[in-house]
Amino acid sequence: MGKILGIAIQNYGSLKDISLGKLLSNQSGAELSNMTAIIGPSGNGKSTLADAFGFLSDSLAEGVERACDARNRGGIRQLLSQGSEGPIHFEIYYxxxxxxxxxTYELSVAKDRMGRPYVAEERLRQRRAGERNGRPLSFLHLLNGKGxxxxxxxxxxxxxxxxxxxxxEVELADNRKLGIVTLGAMKQYTRIEKFLNFLRSWYLCYFTPDAARQLQSLSPDPYLNRDGSNLNNVAQYMYRRNPVEFKKILADIQTKIPNIRRIEPIEMPNGQIALAFWQNDFKEPFYSQRMSDGTLKLFAYYLLLHERNPRQLIFVEEPENGLYHKYLATLALEMKLNVGKGYGKQLFVTTHSPFFVNALSPEQVWVLSKGEDGFSTIKKASEYQFVKDLVSEGATVGDLWYSEYFG
Known part of the structure; x- marks a missing residue:
């Protein structure tokens, strides 16, 4: 359980100083909803924002130095905002x-004298139970790995x-590793463990249809991996756990994918599960290796929404790529309904598609743009003049954006 109420990012590439939602440092902001779409022209920071979430996830798994070098980030010198002397800084309100x-979780990543990244500061804070005002107590505070x-x-x-x-008292052996990873593995640090589990449940989606077409070894997986290459393995896992329930899930998904009348799991002689797709007007099924990019992407997204034990936070970049525009409003609506209003799941999406945005409310849409200094700024659609009024009169957010009423 859990969700982000707000996040602030400083000195991360074009994101020199942005914040979304409610924070300890900005209590006047409104909490982020369970569905958050980030829009804006190309080159304004959407991919950088998605990568910032990926950087946090990679830092958990591999430490900050490897995270700075991973996924073509080019090291901390390339990551730091141009002209900035301060550290990369994250604030998560959770x-x-x-x-x-x-x-509140705060993380600062700086360069040492050799130009290598290290964890300069890491802090977790929380008010006493029942308190609504006053400064929260720090239950983890490390400076250069010591605290x-x-x-x-x-x-x-x-x-x-x-x-x-x-x-x-705590002193880490390696100040390039996150303290929450070391301490969160110990049962006595209950709150650190819970927060660590929340961060580890994040899913950053880099789905590619070619990866999903790959034949995998017999190895059932409970969750889709980042590129979707284990799509059939996830199907196998779900089928083994409860074949009746899985067939119901497939029956529901097939109603949402155009030109598909049936999807069934087929058990191969070696025990592996392959997904068979029956297209309209064809008697024989097709398997994933022969399905279109769009069909595979839609199937993967809907399968993601049907996870039995869902990841707490999912970040999807530009789901419209390879999809016919008329399918996007339905996909957005399904995502919006799936995350609901509680603390079970939260979804972030970057998109260029007004058709996707049309399914959302002004409170769920954030607009990235470039400031006069060349760095990104961000603003909620509901903060733009006339947007709320026009939506209340029947206009849709995506159409208003496309017509340049805002953004």
Whole structure:
């Protein structure tokens, strides 16, 4: 359980200083909804924003130095905003459930004297249970890998040094690794463990149809991987867990994919599952290797929405690529309905498509643009003049955007 109420990013490429939603440092902002679409012209920072989420995920898995070099990022010198001397900084405002106090996670990644990235500061803060005002207590605070952490579900330290609860001094062996990874593996650090599990549940989608066409070895997987190359393995896992339920899921998905009248799992002689697609006007089925890019993408997105134990946060870049524009409003609506209003799942999408955006409300759409200094700025669609009024009169957000009423 859990979701991001707000996020701020500083000195990450073109994202020199942006924030979305409600933060500890900006309590006046409205909490992010479960469905968030980021729009704007090419070159204004949408891919950089998606990559910032990927950087956090990669830092968890491999440490900040490898994360700086991964996915063609080019190292910390290339990542830092031009002209900036400060560190890359993230602030995440997060809540486990409706009744929990929000948690703030802050991460600063800087260059050392050799030009290598390291974790300059890492901090987790939370107000006492039941408190709505006042400064939260730090229950993890590390500077260059050294500091303190508090055990259990409560306690922490105030900025003036006063503390309550079970405080432990901490010094990491490697300041290029995140402290939450080391401490979150220990049961006594309950809140750190929960936050770590939340971050690890993120899914950054880099789905490519060619990867999905690959034949995989017999290895059932509970979740789609980033490029979708294990699509049939996920189908195999779902089929083994509950074949009746999986067939119901396929029956639901097939109603949403054009020109497909039936999808069935076929068990091969070696025990592997292959997905068979029956297209309209054809008697014999086609398998994934012969399906169009658009059909495979739609199937993967809908399968993602049917995960039994869903990832807490999903980030999809430009789902419209390779899809006929008339399918996008239905896909957006399905995504919007799937995430609901609780704390079970949160979805971020970057898109150029007004057809996708038409299914969303002004509160769910954020617009990236370039400022006069060349860095990205971001603004919620509902903050633009006339947008809310025009939508209340029947206009759609995507059509208003396409007609240049905003953005």
């Amino acid at each position: 809540k486990e459930t409706q009744n929990d106090s929000p948690i 303190y952490a508090f055990e259990g579900k409560k306690g922490g330290q105030e900025d003036d040094g006063k503390s309550e609860g079970e405080k432990q």
